[in-house]
Amino acid sequence: MLHDPNRIYVFDTTLRDGEQVPGCQLTTPEKVEIAKSLELLGVDIIEAGFPISSPGDFQSVVEISKAVKDPVVCALTRANKGDIDAAVESLKFAKRPRIHTGIGSSDMHIRHKFNSTREEILRRGVEAVKYAKQFVEDIEFYAEDAGRADIEFLAQMIRAVIAAGATVVNIPDTNGYCLPEQYGARIKYLKDNVDNIGQAIISVHCHNDLGLATANSIAGLQAGARQVECTINGIGERAGNTSMEEVVMILKTHHSVNLHTHIKAANFFEMSRMISSQMRMPVQPNKAIVGANAFAHSSGIHQDGFLKNRENYEIIKPEDVGFPSASIVLTARSGRHALKFHLERLGYQLDKEALAEAYKNFLALADHKMDIDDDDLRSLVTENLVK
Numbered sequence: 001m002l003h004d005p006n007r008i009y010v011f012d013t014t015l016r017d018g019e020q021v022p023g024c025q026l027t028t029p030e031k032v033e034i035a036k037s038l039e040l041l042g043v044d045i046i047e048a049g050f051p052i053s054s055p056g057d058f059q060s061v062v063e064i065s066k067a068v069k070d071p072v073v074c075a076l077t078r079a080n081k082g083d084i085d086a087a088v089e090s091l092k093f094a095k096r097p098r099i100h101t102g103i104g105s106s107d108m109h110i111r112h113k114f115n116s117t118r119e120e121i122l123r124r125g126v127e128a129v130k131y132a133k134q135f136v137e138d139i140e141f142y143a144e145d146a147g148r149a150d151i152e153f154l155a156q157m158i159r160a161v162i163a164a165g166a167t168v169v170n171i172p173d174t175n176g177y178c179l180p181e182q183y184g185a186r187i188k189y190l191k192d193n194v195d196n197i198g199q200a201i202i203s204v205h206c207h208n209d210l211g212l213a214t215a216n217s218i219a220g221l222q223a224g225a226r227q228v229e230c231t232i233n234g235i236g237e238r239a240g241n242t243s244m245e246e247v248v249m250i251l252k253t254h255h256s257v258n259l260h261t262h263i264k265a266a267n268f269f270e271m272s273r274m275i276s277s278q279m280r281m282p283v284q285p286n287k288a289i290v291g292a293n294a295f296a297h298s299s300g301i302h303q304d305g306f307l308k309n310r311e312n313y314e315i316i317k318p319e320d321v322g323f324p325s326a327s328i329v330l331t332a333r334s335g336r337h338a339l340k341f342h343l344e345r346l347g348y349q350l351d352k353e354a355l356a357e358a359y360k361n362f363l364a365l366a367d368h369k370m371d372i373d374d375d376d377l378r379s380l381v382t383e384n385l386v387k
């Protein structure tokens with residue numbers, strides 16, 4: 001199934017794990033519009049919803065299935081026939097349908113969520129895969145809370161669901177609990193100890209409770225996983241999911257990792273703003289890759305270095321992710337070089353003394369005014385010339 005061993009499949013769950021966030025609910029037409037943009041972005045799999053959860057979510061999976069042609073359309077279920085029947089029905093127009101079924105794998109979930117035993121949970125997981133496989137060829141199995149599961153039991157479960165027909169096995173760190181080296185070691189353990197693992201793709205699905213979702217996903221990919229589950233802007237349950245733009249740009253920036261996706265990164269900025277506005281979820285200004293300050297240089301030392309050679313402070317070109325441009329922001333921490341840059345942009349060529357005078361006046365102003373705009377700069381220079 002895998003032609004290129006270094007290709008990472010990108011599974012977007014903005015419309016499922018992302019949409020679970022309070023206040024982020026979307027209408028079916030909004031979801032269809034987002035799904036079409038995800039297709040243009042080059043996403044491989046779109047998790048379109050959890051059809052049994054509501055008639056609206058069911059309908060969204062139906063409409064997304066009709067609207068996109070290249071990506072696999074995936075529907076989530078729990079490990080029971082009712083959920084799977086609803087998913088099968090909702091995917092009937094999908095050109096490439098996938099059912100994503102699964103069950104808890106940690107003793108915590110087995111005992112305190114399912115009030116069950118390992119044996120019974122294993123049986124239910126296998127049954128669900130076998131049942132779904134009668135209708136759809138492409139079956140992904142999730143072992144919920146795999147980050148905290150007993151590793152030998154997890155391996156036993158993964159072996160059994162692959163034998164039952166799972167084509168993708170998702171190892172979620174549902175609670176964002178693992179450290180990167182621990183999560184990577186889990187993936188490696190499964191690669192080394194599950195004898196039929198070669199028949200399935202391992203998928204990483206990480207949550208950001210400790211701010212480690214992206215790092216954990218990368219560790220999992222380095223250990224052999226070949227699908228990453230993520231969302232735009234890292235939106236998702238509680239502290240969020242792995243952010244797609246971060247993973248893609250890490251792989252693009254670090255060639256030594258030798259992994260790549262088919263994502264068109266230049267669409268990221270527009271995609272990020274679309275999700276933020278449709279889901280009413282602002283992007284934090286210092287968010288990596290797509291935050292408003294991601295390419296803003298504001299301290300004198302950085303500005304001077306950037307103006308001498310952008311690469312002193314720029315490891316990604318803003319245009320590579322569709323960001324309008326880098327900016328040199330003027331604040332009381334800015335240096336003379338940044339002021340000169342902006343004055344020249346406005347057409348003023350000042351000699352050394354005039355610049356020193358303008359800079360002194362600029363600092364006095366910037367100590368009191370947060371946003372120094374072009375009009376402020378013009379008056380600084382004009383006042384200077386009048387004196």
Ligand code: KIV
Nearest residue numbers: 017142144145172174
């Ligand atoms: O975080 C999780 O475990 C999930 C599963 C339903 C895949 O979202």
Ligand code: ZN
Nearest residue numbers: 017172174205
């Ligand atoms: Zn999740």
